[in-house]
Amino acid sequence: xxxxxxxxxxxxxxxxxxxxRALVGKLAERLEFSRKRGADIQLVLDExxxxxxxxxxxxxxxxIDLRIDVDANSLEILVRDTGRKDAQKDGWITPARxxxxxxxxxxxxxxxxxxxxxxxxADVHEMARNAAGGTDVRVIFYRKLED
Amino acid sequence: xSSTELMTLRENADIxxxxxxxxxxxxAASDLRKMLESLLSQKIEKVVVNLSEVNHINSTAVGALVGxxxxxxxxxGDLKICALADNLTRTFNLIGAxxxxxxxxxxxxxxxxx
Numbered sequence: 120x121x122x123x124x125x126x127x128x129x130x131x132x133x134x135x136x137x138x139x140r141a142l143v144g145k146l147a148e149r150l151e152f153s154r155k156r157g158a159d160i161q162l163v164l165d166e167x168x169x170x171x172x173x174x175x176x177x178x179x180x181x182x183i184d185l186r187i188d189v190d191a192n193s194l195e196i197l198v199r200d201t202g203r204k205d206a207q208k209d210g211w212i213t214p215a216r217x218x219x220x221x222x223x224x225x226x227x228x229x230x231x232x233x234x235x236x237x238x239x240x241a242d243v244h245e246m247a248r249n250a251a252g253g254t255d256v257r258v259i260f261y262r263k264l265e266d
Numbered sequence: 267x268s269s270t271e272l273m274t275l276r277e278n279a280d281i282x283x284x285x286x287x288x289x290x291x292x293x294a295a296s297d298l299r300k301m302l303e304s305l306l307s308q309k310i311e312k313v314v315v316n317l318s319e320v321n322h323i324n325s326t327a328v329g330a331l332v333g334x335x336x337x338x339x340x341x342x343g344d345l346k347i348c349a350l351a352d353n354l355t356r357t358f359n360l361i362g363a364x365x366x367x368x369x370x371x372x373x374x375x376x377x378x379x380x
Binding site: 133134136137140155158159161162165166169172173225226227228229230232233235236239240 | 289291292293296321322324325326328329330332333336352353356357360361362363365366
């Protein structure tokens with residue numbers, strides 16, 4: 120399969136995540152990831168988009184940007200938000216905040232599991248502050264690590 | 267079709283059974299949470315959630331189920347889940363929610379467990 124590059128912008132509204140999840144599921148299928156791995160990829164996509172919408176972009180007009188790169192061996196997803204604009208909050212999820220979320224995560228808690236799932240399921244998971252003051256989340260799934 | 271229309275409510279004696287026929291991403295999870303909150307406000311104590319037709323669940327939806335199960339137990343009730351696909355079981359196991367919420371293979375076994 121030749122390299123392909125897809126860019127999307129969706130409103131900061133979780134109802135738009137399902138169509139993107141379906142697209143990524145089809146791409147994973149075309150790349151011949153197993154069904155199990157395809158389900159993992161869709162779950163990770165759901166979690167990072169939901170976080171970007173609910174925590175990373177305060178206004179629906181901002182939207183979130185997605186970049187998907189595929190080649191014969193991998194599927195890479197980048198999700199970019201513009202950051203919250205609240206005066207009291209940093210625009211991106213800082214390492215300190217990440218540590219706090221992880222430390223407080225418990226099976227009994229209702230939230231805080233999304234980043235844990237992404238870390239558990241993606242082969243590569245990186246988070247960085249972007250120029251807009253928001254967060255870039257990049258995940259990669261390699262076909263060679265298929266089980 | 268809204269996700270609410272894909273969540274049906276049935277009764278078996280004093281047990282409310284929610285049958286979900288849509289994937290549970292954040293959008294649908296919000297409707298599921300509203301439905302569960304409505305049952306809580308009606309003082310319903312026993313709930314079974316049938317996920318046999320669900321192919322995807324995210325952490326928001328798992329969190330909603332865990333939260334309601336915990337609240338129901340405080341008043342002597344419970345929420346039990348049944349008929350999970352393998353990938354859903356894996357998500358529950360990864361989060362650790364399978365140690366908090368009781369999961370059954372079938373609706374009948376979940377009902378019988380009350």
